[in-house]
Amino acid sequence: MATLHAPFSSFIPHRHITTQNYDQYSDHQQLLSLIDRCYDLKQVKRIHAYLLRFGHLFFDPYSASRLVTVCAFSPFSSLDYARKVFDQIPQPNVFTWNTLIRAYASSRKPNQSLLIFSKMRHQCFDPPNKYTYPFAIKAASELSALREGRVFHGMVIKTSLGSDIFILNSLIHFYAACGELDEAFKVFVKIPKRDVVSWNSMITAYAQADYPEKALELFRRMELDKVKPNDVTMVGVLSACAKNLDLDFGRWVHSYIERNEIDMDLILTNSMLDMYTKCRSLEEAKRIFDKMHEPDSVSWTTMIVGYAKSGDFDAARNVFDMMPNRDIAAWNALISAYEQSGHPKEALSLFHELQVAATAKPDQLTLVSVLSACSQLGAVDLGGWIHIYIKKQGLKLNCHLTTSLIDMYSKCGDMDKALEVFQSMDQKDVYVWSAMIAGLAMHGCGRAAVELFFQMQEAKVKPNAVTFTNLLCACSHAGLVEEGRLYFNQMLTVYGVAPEAKHYACMVDILGRAGLLEEAVELIEKMPISPGASVWGALLGACRIHGDVELAEKACKHLLELEPRNHGAYVLLSNIYAKLGKWDAVSRMRKLMRNAGIKKEPGCSSIEVNGMVHEFLVGDNSHPISKKIYSKLDEIVSRLKSIGYVPKKDHLLQNVEEEDVKEHALYLHSEKLAIAFGLISTDYPTPVRIVKNLRICGDCHSVAKLISQLYNREILLRDRYRFHHFKDGHCSCMDYW
Template structure:
């Protein structure tokens, strides 16, 4: 009988459900060992940290124990910290101070300060700092380092540096923490200064600099640090690859991945997902296929995050068929996997299939999250499925108890607005329980542009001016609406206002992959050999479209009161036309031409792509700012609803 409690502890090792844990607890109660601090502490630890969805039971165990010790409180604080509800860690710490005579230790402060950092509460952090001072633990190396991280997370580099300066003998971890805090607060020069002052550095210190520069968009500075490093580990390479991909330096991301292989290092999960992300953003499907082959040969195709990145890459590169194939062959599918597949189908206009995949997901017992519903509502809005979208919006809250976020409301406004129900979209927006942001108002302005509603557009633009007066896209949209309506005086007023405020239009660009090299085209630029080649081919294409396809330029939205010939010249030089012309010039017959564009495709370009697909018997895939357009035999997958 004396061995019973120890047997219960051995059972805890393999316990993964709350039901089993309660049975073990019952056994300890029968033997009277549930009141032993050692056994009770082990039970609370397992309940709070190991078994999912059992924090409430851990809290009950703690409250029913007569004199809980600091370990028990620390365990519950840690459990809440790791659960995604860090504010409960702070409440548990407060409860400990009020009800317990046991003083907090360094672990108490380390856990609760990290919780305050995750919660982003500077006020709670300052109060906890005072408590650490009272208990003489503010100079403790572990606590001090966590305080530095806390202030960095909360945007106070001044306090972070002050805590660091008061540390007697900061170790390399503390130095790294203060450098990270500088980066988080946007103090890039301060981070470099601290890095140069370090009496000793390790590889983590250099990796902190790489990550900080990459997140700040300072890739040249990151590159300098990287090549100064004597030892470059897999974290260093991964940070550079992810940094380049995140900042749009796609060729550099691919180049560094190749170099990683050349130096004999094995790509890890982060570097693989990072380079696949670069392929996704750039539309580099050929390089993505090579990576897919490498993943299969390397035997890492069991890693869920890598498979998720593959699904996303194929979907965003316009090959939804391969995205389906990877998805169906995955040994394990997380909620991210299902959501990635739904999002991929949505981008390609396969809304009905996206909804079917969602129902399959439910049937497999996978609980959707708020991002899943964003993807579903997006699918419905881009396919005009108003009833299904409204039903899913209600289902999200009624069935899954997911409180709608601003993204969901934005999708609903887009759903109604895109379908032409502008007043309904406006009423929905005005009745939102949360304050609509500029993105939602801009969504409605875009719908006004599609349907030519000048009056509502002016109202919406006035709201946008209050929120983001310097945004060029709003002025461009309003100018577009005025131009279509022939209100050139109003167009001139908007453009003059933009000039006075020094607001510049975001230049449109398009990219195409040829022989695993990315080519970027910007309208009006003639700076290189590829662009000159594209212009020459485009002239030939446009002439053939007029003769064989009956092409007539759609110039209604050109934002200038100029003659028709000049308008035709302007629309003929849009970046996606240049990219397609270059693709026709360079790619062999039978190849699918894939284009990535940073702005919404215009109506004239959309018409041209349909005609090219018919006249040249080609398949074109264009990814614009919001969706995919697959052109084949004179028609588009969007059914002219985009």
């Protein structure tokens, strides 16, 4: 018999094939065999050409189906070519239809699978069979096409295929993929004799849908039903353990796998790694990882994420550096870990390494993480560069990326750009609208945020809990008490969104800032849920503004009961005592902090100049041009005093008796150093953009207003709570912050 390595002429017959000699022609079986043994698409096309030339063979259903199958499922498959072959078959049989439906169901175009199924019902002499429906249902699963899948379910019942185990298992997977777990379970319980695939489908569905307890309960029932689990079962069970953070049961599952000699393939091993890392048992994870012969990218990335989430960034970085081939998932894991753990500078540094290495291309997840890091640092230059990069690379601006861009521009002080991005989107989801409302809120544009909320409703986008948090923050920063009350009271009754602790905290903040402390306390007492730390923190912050010591002590007591190591609670109460000159009480609070080993978060101000972020602490002299900065600061102070500036010494939260020392201490605040550096390093009309990790103090606020007037420079300062736009001696907050 000729082989595929022989010349084509050696296995293509030379004599003409006629109807009379077709049945006697022995090379037909040889040709079918050769179709199965093709090693590239070129060979397939040559055989296809031969079949077309001698049309009798092409009319044969076996040769035609065999050719479609090779085109669709071989290592060198071409679904487009398979479709062309299929379209040339005058009367495809059921097997051929099923082949194409199956191929598209597993492709990037599962919708084509549904269209072909529809054509099959009208053009095929035979009806869809028990092999057709699992493929069509799979396509519906890929598309989360609930209506179409339900139609298939009904057709299955009408055609008496409702007891076929393969179809029923496909339906379980379909309903789970559409989020209809109750429907999936109804199918599951009606299966007369469930096989391991049935159990696996339901266990995996519960595990992936964040119902780990149900997944584990089903696994226990599976054992009672005497169905032997396999490696797929254990992947689902380990996933449930990971989500449930159930280390003890996870260890039991590990031993169960070993006792029952279940094959520990790569997928199952990675699932075990994931379980141990998420349950914070990194030693056990490392033992498994070290025993792996060929860990893949998922294995390495799982270890990186595990170490990073435990706070051991050195170990995470070591694993990353040892990784033989770093794909974008590994880069994303570490960049995202840095960004989410409050290490934005490290995230941006790693992004720079990614660009230099050029071994992987940033994807949307990379850019979202980097934009978030830019937001934290106020790095608008880099954030703007990423925006340009997105356009140049032709990346689609989906809602997730759009939300990140709006958030970045808003937090970096460029509201014009944030609005430009927002308005450029035709289709805006609830998170895009909410991000824009948040941006307006932090810039004190309360009325504009309320107006945008009206536009959101006109666009038929339903607000969610995030929307209302942002809207209430906007009311708080702008002093819109009546509007805040109105939207808070309408949340459940009008919009069907139940107020959560964060919404109560916003409402307490609205009332507290306006001096309505009694009403704020009354709201807390009537809360249907237990007041959380954010609620008591909002009340404590209001007490600081209005100097209510007695209520502040009560709020602080409740806050520390919930979060004993909340340094902010100690600092806020201490600041209230300091402003009232109660230095004994200040000393007492500091002693309590020392005894508890709690340290005050140091004030830090950062400013981006020419793409580089510079950070300053109070009294900082570590900057390379520190002498120039302090010289500029002396100049600023001299000019301020010449126009009558008097330092607000009551904002100094230390017991300092010497007046000149008090003044000097105020001059050393980090935001003043950052402003001085900004004036040295940038020219008019570039705004001086500063990000501070804490609330700006009253003296720095006054100084920034005066500097904006004296030096004719706009200063944009973002503190922990909001933005301050200083221009011509005024602040956008109207001194209400």
